[in-house]
Amino acid sequence: MNLQEKVLNYKDEVVKHIQGSVQIKSVMEPAQEGMPFGEGPAKALNYFVELGKNLGFKVINYDNYATTIEFGEGEEVLGILGHVDVVPEGEGWDYPPYSGAIVDGKIYGRGTLDDKGPSVISLYAMKAIMDSGVKLNKKVRMILGANEESGSKCMDYYFKTLKMPQPTLAFTPDSTFPVTFAEKGIVRIKFKNNYPTLKDVSLAGGNAFNSVPERCELNISKEFLGGLEKALETYNSNKEFKIECVEKDGIYHINSYGKSAHASKPSLGYNSVSALFEFLKEVEIKNEELKSLVEFFNTYIKMELDGKSLGVNFEDEESGKLTLNIGKTTLKDGVLEVCVDIRCPVHVANDKVITNIKEKAEKYMEVEVAGNTAPLYVSKDSFLVSTLMNIYKDITGDKEAQPIAIGGGTYARSVTNGVAFGALLSSQVDNMHQKNEYLEIDKIDTLLKIYVEAIYQLAK
Incomplete structure (x- = not known):
């Protein structure tokens, strides 16, 4: 039986359920009873619960933190980790961000790439194997979380609070192909300060640590600034992204425009x-x-x-340069908060980065460590990495591909033997965390083949 051919029979259902899942706005919200990350993430998790049940899997929902969808027998477990939450949609979409609209062969919507689309594709790869009756020696367990974009508290709950067993080996379809053998350390810093004389000034830019802010607005009394018209003319004369200003009732409304991107790739x-x-x-x-x-x-x-001016412009040979992103920034009622996302090379200690920043910044700001996540490193020669690399090469024909290191952080860090594997192909545009996130329908064929083969090879 050719599993790669069989799995393509599910493509229409895959498209339908990618659309259905992205139509649920699953941005983190304040907790409600029974909904630790708000209503949207809980609804999205339960979409997959119902889908898993309807497809014939064994499904357990763990208090709307996470759910498992599994089949098969055996003491050992292959884990497939995905997430149903998304970053905020931002502005300027050509099609509604929670519509799942299909235009020119593309499914548009927040989560089509990160990570609802790949999770649906992986689930149907599991379905194809289960329905084929092929014998595996491991259970296959999809573990879906609802808080990956805001700290992975879902995985902490599942593995640490509930003490659920670790999978024997695992992958997460939440990065780029071929195989991610290393993920940089992640440090999140908040710069804070109080400015009593700026209580009537407001500043708002960005919506998350891990996104490059596309727009920033400053509302400030006219008497605070001088020479604005000349500065605007000079500044905008050689910039692709402009600063605009409107004055109304003695208040300057200054808008700064940029381009959104994932914080792990701020150069985009x-x-x-x-x-x-x-x-x-x-x-x-x-x-x-x-x-x-x-x-x-x-x-x-x-x-x-x-981060050169903060004294943290480190790099190493395997994972490259440190990156630093100013994410969400607010000034309201005289209180400033600047959220900084830093991706640290795998062979540079996170604590060294934190120490250097404090030494530079503390005379201006309170420096609060809001997150400190260790890097991930799995040997390129390991069974997990080498098996997935061979599958990728065989199906795509990309024989020159090599394992990669990334600045992004995935659920692979939550397991003892896991890596990120896809789901972004080299021929796809990386618009994760950006407006107009989309997945080309014609790429689904390749992704189904890759994931069905990966599940079979790792679990047989």
């Missing part, structure tokens, strides 16, 4: 928050607290993506 975006402060250094500032804030940004942040 353009940071509107950093750009705003770069612009403000050209303006005459008539408030000492605002002057201090602008000085902080233009001394230690600038438009840098490697």
Whole structure:
């Protein structure tokens, strides 16, 4: 029986359920009773619960933190880890971000790539094997979480609080092909400060640590700034992404525009928050607290993506350069909070990065460590990496491919023997965490073949 041919019979159902799953807005919200991450993530998790049951799998929902969908027998377990939550949609979509609209052979919607689409595809790869009756020596267990984008508290609950067993080996379809053998360490910092004289000033940019902010808005009294028109003309004369200003009732409404991207790849975006402060250094500032804030940004942040001015521009041979992203930034009622996402090379200690930042920044800001996640490293020669690499090469024909290191963080860190495996092919545009996220329908064939073969080879 040819599993790669059999799995293609499910393609129409795959498309339907990718559409159905992305139509649920599953951004993290305040907890409700029985919904630890809010209503949306719980609804999305239960979409997969019902789908798994309807497909004939054994399904267990763990208090809307996570769910398992499994089949097969054996003491050992192959784990497939996916997530149903998504980052906020942002602005400027050509098609509604929770529509699952199909246009020109593409399914549009937040989560089509990250990670509902790959989770649906993997589930149907499991279905094809289960229905074929082929004999496996391991159970196959999909573990779906509802909080990957906001700290993976779902996996902490599943593995640490409930003490559920670790899979023998595992992969997560939540990165790019071929195989991710290393994931950088992740440090999240909050710069905080109080500015009593800026209580009537508001600043809002971005919506998450792990996204490059596409737009930033500063609303400020006209009397705080001088020379604005000239500064705008000079600044915008040679910039692709502009600063705009409208004055109304004595208030300047200043908008900075950029381009969104995943924080692990900040070079693919353009940071509107950093750009705003770069612009403000050209303006005459008539408030000492605002002057201090602008000085902080233009001394230690600038438009840098490697943290050089904070003394953390480290790199190593296997995973490359450190990246630093200013994510969500707010100033409200005189209280500033700047959320910083840092991806650290695997052979550089996270704590060294934290120490260096504190030494530089603490004279300006309170420095709070909001996250500190160790890197992941699995040998390129391991059974898991080498098996998945061979599958990828055989099905795609890409014989020159090599395992990769990434700045992204995946559920592979939550298991003792796991890696990220796809689901982004080299021929696809990486628009995860960006507007107009989409999955080409004609790529689903290749993905189904890869995942059905991976499950079979790892579990047989």
